[in-house]
Amino acid sequence: MLLRNLTTPTQLRSFERSFCTSMKVFQNHQNFNILPSRLVKGPKTSSNPAKNLRRSTIPKIENSTSRCGNYSQSGDAFKIDECTTITTSEAYDLEKVKCLLIGSGYHPASLVPDEIISFKYLYNGCMSDVMILGNCGTVVSWGLGESFVTENILSLIQDARVNALADNEIESEDLDFIEIESKEDLEKVKRLTTKSGDESFIDGDMIFVNSIDPNLGLLDKAALSSGMSRSTRLAILEDLLKTHIEKSKKFTELLSKGKKLNLTESEVLKSTGSLFLIRGKLNLYSELIETPDLYWSEPRLERIYKQMSKNLDIQPRISILNTKLDFAAEESRAFMAVLNEKKSTHLEWIIIYLITIEVCFELHHYYERYWIDRPDKIEQTEA
Structure with missing residues (x-):
């Protein structure tokens, strides 16, 4: 159902530039009409819980110093990329996000209408997916580190934030992931992780994204991004x-x-x-x-x-x-x-004071009537 309206992205124009620096990627028009803005809810099922993942190694998988969207193999070892999630505000104005990205030379795609916008970012010769979750106020990058995202990605769309958080309130989460791009690699991953299905999954502290079909892989990243944004929010x-x-x-x-x-x-x-x-x-x-x-x-x-x-x-x-x-x-x-x-208690004491004052006034009146005025009355009576 999702892929029915999904069009394959056109090829990126080639650039003769050094891959040692980041550069903006200009694409031909893309149109990702994946989901309607809202779908009718089916029967509700219980949601499952979770665990704070932090970047670490897993058995039989060697971490690599090179963080690249493609992975090379040596035996059954895979290169590992970094997924960074940063929540900077209560929400993002997605229409404004589009305008800002287009103005900066990027071509954002509406991955999920009114929910998620994605675009490609070329860094060190590798294409990274960047997703902006509008209702979550979150940016998720697949293949870019936290410091790089903070300095280069967030600044592109900071004017689109709704109820922006203070710098000391911003939360981030970084996880490791491996992107599977061929059936041979998928079979090797299955042997390493004892997983039998073809879906993207999490094993231990590692995310495995099945991108044999790039469109399905992009959708899987969107679902994983939504899950990670829950943690930062x-x-x-x-x-x-x-x-x-x-x-x-x-x-x-x-x-x-x-x-x-x-x-x-x-x-x-x-x-x-x-x-x-x-x-x-x-x-x-x-x-x-x-x-x-x-x-x-x-x-x-x-x-x-x-x-x-x-x-x-x-x-x-x-x-x-x-x-x-x-x-x-x-x-x-x-x-x-x-x-x-x-x-x-304060009111009670006020009432007590008022009563005391009233009693004092009455005593004074009593004194005037019976002790000051009484001798004059006695003299008048005797006369």
Whole structure:
């Protein structure tokens, strides 16, 4: 179904330039009409969890210092490329992204309408796929390192960010992957990993992308990119909650010692609002807790997406984050209760003072009536 509307990319124009430097790649018109903007959801299945992958070696596969989209073989050893995921904002304006990339000399393709834009980047003689996930505010590069992406790719589209994150809030994830481009290589990978299917998969800490059919390989990268973006977006929320907990810890310690809380009601309300915002970003305003609609009608892509989520511990992390949010919300309610009790006590003392003042006035009036005015009345009576 997906490939029905997929047109094969035209050949890149050749350039007589040194492959030691990066260069912009100009392509003839490409048109990737892969998916409609939204698909009808099928029956919902449970999402699988994941694990924080960091770059490392796997058995029988030797890491290579050369990071290139093509791989050479020595026996059963494969060269390894780097996949970098960076979340810089809440979203990207994809129309603006297209304009910026075209203005810089690139030809972006709408891989998934209203969801993902991809383009080719030539670096060190190797073609790398770069994907911009609009609703996730994430850039995923296949074959480029984090520092290179930060310096050269993000700057191209920084004006298209929606609700951009501060520099210290940006999250990234880097994984290793091997791209399989021939059936012979696929058979060797199967022997190394004991995998029997032809789909892209994750084995240990390594991603294997089946690009024997380049179009299917591009779709697999899109599904894997969506899975990796969940990890970086979740990490942003985890850091926000961690910052909140660190700020509130000192007040909890004061409360445990029975000391006065140096807090105002507005500060507690602001803190509670930030907790609701974090919970909303996790559970309401994004697809972090579920499989995106566009994968429901594509079981193969859904399996790849869920496998990546499982290897990045997405579901357990979501569960832990929600548990921490429950505690933090309960903590804020406790602070508010203490402040309300303090306010109530303050009001009670005000009432006591007012009653005391009223009693004093009445005593004064009593004194005037019975002790000051009474002798005059007695004298008048005797006269």
